Amino acid sequence: MNWGKFQRKVAPYVFISPFFIGYAVFSAYPVLHAFYLSFFKQTGIGTRKAFIALGNYGKLFQDDRFLHSVLVTTYYAAGSVFVIVPLALLLALVLSAKFLKLKGFFRLLFFVPLLTSSVVVAIIFSLVFNERYGLLNNWLLAPLGLSPVRWLLDPRWVMPSIIFVGIWRWTGINSLYFLAGLQGIPDELKEAAVIDGASRWQVFRHITLPLLRPVTLFVVVLAIIGSYNLFGEPYVLLGQETGPSDSGLFMTIYLYLTGFRFLNFGYAAAIAYAMMVIILVWSLLQLRLFGVFREA
């Protein structure tokens, strides 16, 4: 074999090796190490590990704070799926109206909230939600004659507030996904239905919506996974805490506090694995629900 041929045979492996080496060190090993750690009790760096088998996993089911964090995250996920996603679809339908001027401008405008860091978002919304000097209470509720709401101080209002931030931040990008899906639906299909006497609602219900199924699946899965990843907005918005009566204790916040404030590494690893299982189950459930496996 000459040099050129040899080089061609080896080259692809050399090209792809950086990913696999990097992944092995910075992801695969940590993933396995986390699994190993989850069977031990260890608090603090360099302290002795005590093997407790499934102890950490057993503790998950008796830990009220953990169970509460599952509830909080699920609350937000439900808010994402049943509020943000439909709003995004509505926005996409509005933005795809044929007569609309300034389409490009509006698309970009609704996109901008995505560009900011979660910390900046939290800073901005601290002012929006401020009980006495906040925008919401003074400029929205007061003119409507409603009494001020203690957004971030009342445990019942903390989650609606954080979902409100989610609406502001994520509706725009999700509507762009729906827009892409809408553009993929041929006009002829809708026109044919109208000629056959279908009403606007019927066209939407029986043509547009079914054809948007793949996009909807994608958006819903992203929204749910996003709920489990949510950290910066609630954590900073609630003063780097978990809110009154833990009302904003998201799972990633609980993982962070357990691992890096209480340095309870073993238990944090178990929480992380529980999160992974939940996220995988959600994703598979979604795929099933939307009938992806039926076609396969």
Add this chain to the structure above:
Amino acid sequence: MITLRKERALVGREFSSRLHIPKLFEMSLRIAIYLLLAAAGVATAMPFIWMITSSFKLNAEIYSYPLTLLPRNGTLLNYIRLLNGSDIPFIRQFGNSTIIAISETSLALFICSLVGFGFAVYDFRLKPPLFVFVLATMMIPSQVTLVPLFLLMHTFGWLDTYQAIVIPGAINAFGVFFLRQTMLFIPRELLDAGRMDGCSEFGLYWRVGLPLSGAGLSVLAVLFFLGSWNNYLWPVIVLRTMTKFTIPVGLATLIGLYKQEWGMVLAGAFLATLPIFILFMLGRKQFVAGLTSGAVKG
């Protein structure tokens, strides 16, 4: 062709006439849509506008009635106090963010393009399983690695350093996938011609692969830069001292320090967002393409 268009026009006319909707209804629907969009637009922009205008207000004015959009007595005091570094080393932190974001983006682009090139233009025996493996790694949520990766950084002695953020962040399966898709369109004849001229395989990557994937690279660059600049969770875990903090971490501590100093916090939030806004204005197409590619988490 012409008849087809005519038919289309006819169908179109029928489309609107068959709706049997009075003109009045159509008109009010349009007005309602415009009103809805205007309201949503104001709601989207107002928090930003409020942040910017309030950063030029004294704290006493932020906490006073009635709320005014424009500052009554505009002041630069918040910016002066922020930039003179007496509370947090803001300029230093801005520099940290810049260095980390640029090096993480460059390194990630380099690695992803190498690997993407390998997967796109060669056929080798282990290619299918290895590529499936790359895709499968995207299924694993990053939370799983937080604790052990932190311990690993501790073992390496990397805590409180740039590389603790830059190097793990440069391994990105989505980037590999994205650039592999881009590079599939590189004509193999072009590569063979290069080989005939005595170009090495790495030379082919450097002189053919990279220049031909400019569009994909710029989209990914925007995505990586934005992710790195805004990242909060991992930096807050591995960075320990004020002078090493990135902007999001620094700003979060500023809130913790002074609950009532919102003017300064808002000034910092505005300055933290400014580079991204400028980049966005320059590369709107890349931003939209990158962020709609499905890689956004959160």
